[in-house]
Amino acid sequence: MAGRIAMATRANAPQKSSQSALGSLSPEKLIHFFRLMYLSRKTDDREILLKRQQKIFFQISCAGHEALLVAAGLSLKPGYDWFFPYYRDRAFALTVGQTVKDQLLQAVGADDPGSGGRQMPSHWTSKALRLMSPSSATATQLLHAVGCAEAGRYFSNHPEAAKGNYGPGDYRAFKDVDFHADEVVYTSVGEGSTSQGEFWEALNTASNAKLPVLFVVEDNGYAISTPVEANTPGGNISRLVANFPNFHFAEVDGTDPIASYEAMQEAVAYCRSGKGPAFVHGHVIRPYSHALSDDERWYRHPSELDADALRDPILKTEALLLREGILTEEQLQRLKTEVDDEVRKAADEALAAPLPKIENITKHVYSEDLDPTDSVFSTQPKPVDAVDHTIADLINSTLHDEMARDERIVIFGEDVADATRDQHLKSGQLKGKGGVFKITAGLQTDFGSDRVFNSPLAEANIVGRAIGMASRGLKPVVEIQFFDYIWPAVHQMRNELSNFRWRSNGNHSSPLVIRVPIGGYLTGGSIYHSQSGESIFTHTPGIRVVMPSSAQDFAGLLRTAIRCDDPVLFLEHKRLYRESYGRGPNPGPEYMIPFGKAKTVKSGSDLTVITYGAVVPRALQAAQKLEREKGISAEIIDLRSLSPYDFEAIAESVRKTNRVIVAHEDMRSWGFGAELAARISDELFHDLDAPVRRIGSMDTFVAYQPILEDAILPQPEHIYAAMADLAAF
Known part of the structure; x- marks a missing residue:
């Protein structure tokens, strides 16, 4: 014209x-x-x-x-x-x-x-x-x-990273990336x-x-x-x-x-x-x-x-x-x-023009191509050693294996690099930091400063940049140093990351992993190093939320998080990083666990405890004491994955024991357990012989003084008393 x-x-x-x-x-x-x-x-x-x-x-x-x-x-x-x-x-x-x-x-x-x-x-x-x-x-x-x-x-x-599939065993169907x-x-x-x-x-x-x-x-x-x-x-x-x-x-x-x-x-x-x-x-x-x-x-x-x-x-x-x-x-x-x-x-x-179809409302909330609940993400462990590793060790080795396998993975956050002034690192004059918990130690040394680097002290900057990278074809695995400081990034997570695929009707996506140390039981962690709040993110469609409690589960679920095509919030309880509970051998570089699959930590017949995170070993301790002292057999279910969660495993256990306690570290009121308790009461009412019980922390903040911290957070004795009371109902 x-x-x-x-x-x-x-x-x-x-x-x-x-x-x-x-x-x-x-x-x-x-x-x-x-x-x-x-x-x-x-x-x-x-x-x-x-x-x-x-x-x-x-x-x-x-x-x-x-x-x-x-x-x-x-x-x-x-x-x-x-x-x-x-x-x-x-x-x-x-x-x-x-x-x-x-x-x-x-x-x-x-x-x-x-x-x-x-x-x-x-x-x-x-x-x-x-x-x-x-x-x-x-x-x-x-x-x-x-x-x-x-x-x-x-x-x-890195033009080689822009090339397509890496060959057999690659569960993420990479396509060629066009760049100029x-x-x-x-x-x-x-x-x-x-x-x-x-x-x-x-x-x-x-x-x-x-x-x-x-x-x-x-x-x-x-x-x-x-x-x-x-x-x-x-x-x-x-x-x-x-x-x-x-x-x-x-x-x-x-x-x-x-x-x-x-x-x-x-x-x-x-x-x-x-x-x-x-x-x-x-x-x-x-x-x-x-x-x-x-x-x-x-x-x-x-x-x-x-x-x-x-x-x-x-x-x-x-x-x-x-x-x-x-x-x-x-x-x-x-x-x-x-x-x-x-x-x-x-x-x-x-x-x-035709209007949208109602049946398509939930389409593109998550990836239809690489659903992390799919059986393709279920592989058997092939231990590479007989050493019992800590959770921290296996997170580090999993990140190392995945970075070696996939050149599109970049890692950044506050203090995650070994040393930003890497000329001293290369000369051997510096040992390197690798995160405040040393989880990423050695990764920058092995893979270079363009793949592992420190960000400004700005959580929205970390997540926002990662969204742009992932939308372009990289696989960012970023770290928020403490869950307590994730809140500046929530705007990016809730209004951008979670609905990027859905709001664009599948035209765009941003599959990234956000690793976050979470939780208390630190003896002095106080208000700003002890927070939970996972229910805020499980209430957000479009983001997967996982929270394992054992070393091999950390390895398997982190690998799934990296290889799947959805945004994943990967919650790591910092009290568990180096505890003796949950240690295990390295399950090998191809070990994966699907999301939404709970694990029975202890079988039982008299009541069920549904839990996750650092409450798992505390519930297990209480259950062992209860069986020893009162002959009451409790089944302990570790959810591992919070969104999606395994309701089938919950239902199977409740139908067997007819009594259930939902226990978590976060506040009892308005927490993740409330949703589980409501659904159990709604869908399994006829299988229950007692009311659904909930255990959580007090509806307050976590205090610095250890005697206050112990009173605020759920302890094994709290779980023991609740199980004994429920069994007697």
């Missing part, structure tokens, strides 16, 4: 345009540029009409941002570069190849290709275009972009989102590592109703970020197509050259309210709105086309009519 108009221009319109007035844009390209801008604006307008007709359910516009975003899209390569946009990026998505119909299918909640009716409008997604599915959270995607750039660099430095040494990763936010911690964490890592990430700030002056000066000291984010090293910085009038294009061209060229990241701060306008549910007239003075209207990029570009003689009034109107017709047709097709 733009080609036909350009031909007509050359034949009929006076050619007054000068190269200086258009910068590096040719007349033909400026026409194409305007067409994309106008297409975006008219798509916004059509959505607003559909919302007022109650044919869609939400609307948020890109109006006023079009020039900056078309400039960005025209400067990048779809299917070559990677894109982590945010919800104002309609014009960008159209420029890199998404269609109006794709966008309107999402608006009406049809079975759209990007989300299958699961995402609100303006969540641009396309696997082919490398548009990575965004969420409604702000700034979280910046860390994904950083991780994606890190993965691209890794594959460039000069690829750029685009990501964008509004100026309000620059207040988020992830914004600063992303800039920090991109700067440190000189990553080819293009950060675009679309500054329209308002975060909903909050003006920029209330978000940003001095009202200008460019002044605050100016001292980050290795960056290319540009501040531009984002309503000016020529200035925006020149700024984007320079920024992308800088990133492609390998010099580092770029930061483009575009001053744009917001001629429409934040969303259709908002009315900006409540908080913006009419004079301010009038001033914005004079800077409208659509009107400015129209004026440029006419002033430079690139289009006549008639040709401009013809172009607009063509776009209007295109948008109208796309809307009609979207409204007639």
